[in-house]
Amino acid sequence: MTNTHARTGRAVETNIQKMQVLLETVRAGSFTRAAERLSYSQSGVSRMVGDLEADWGFKVLDRSREGVVLSADGRQVMPAVEALCEEFGRLQRRVDEMRGLMRGKICIGTFSSVATHVLPPVIARFRADHPDVDYELLMGDYSEIEQWVAEGRCDLGFIPREPRGVGMTSRPLVQDELMAVVPVSSPLAAAEALSLADLVNEQFILLERGSDDEITPLFRRAGLTVHSKLSTWDDYAIMAMVEDGLGVSVLPALILRRCQFDVAIRPLEGHPHRQINAIYRTADVSLAAARFLKYL
Secondary structure, eight states, rough: OOOHHHHHHHHHHHHHHHHHHHHHHHHHHHHHHHHHHHHHHHHHHHHHHHHHHHHSOOOOEETTTTTTOOOOOHHHHHHHHHHHHHHHHHHHHHHHTTOOOOEEEEEEEEEEHHHHHHHHHHHHHHHHHOTEEEEEEEOHHHHHHHHHHTSOOSSSESSSSSOSTTTTEOOOOOOOOEEEEEEEGGGGGGOOOHHHHHHHTSSSEEOTTTBOSSSSHHHHHOOOOOEEEEEEEOOHHHHHHHHTTSEEEEEGGGGTTOOOOOOOEEEEEEEEEEEEEEEEEEHHHOHHHHHHTOOO
């Protein structure tokens, strides 16, 4: 390749990188959140988007104290930006596969219990065989994780249900039992096992993941209604509140494996569980991601 061609190739890749930053900024809704997700500085993200706007001659984003949104002109070009970024990522993966390389990065969308208790030993085994692969973990709620995989932002994702989008495949990973968590001072702590009915009249702290709620349907199927005045997406915050006697909850056993809180953990009658699945795009999974799936 001549020096001119090399410079042109680097310029093209740099512009695509800027478009990838723009795409992440739009998805995140702010320069700060995009910088956190991309491990860039906030000023670097802002500068790259500004460079694109200067090159294109129009404003792509409308900025405010609340964040950023696409401008009218930005909405016109964004579908092409998304398509180009996706195609460039697909090209990079195919080139690596054709060269027999196991390099690049596997991006995984996940949530706290899987990231804490499932992925570390898997990544350790995979890294021993494929040391040149990098990893990025994006933490989100279940709907966000599925969206990231569907859009190509993540190669793989983990959610405790089947994917709802088209063109997605799931693979069972682990069955995660749902357990009752009660204060040690509660009379319920003396029981060997608890029923859902035992928890209905207690102050209940509900675990929610965005629009996903695994616990309310559990009570509904039993013909019960749980009333919660307190809900959060943070498993550890729930354990801390139960420890302080603020209520009871139902949490997955996976997150309770290394519980550092002084709470009583009891099985539920019938041993209800959730099925955690690995999800990926059916027709577009990279070689590295496909091999990583075999290590799960």
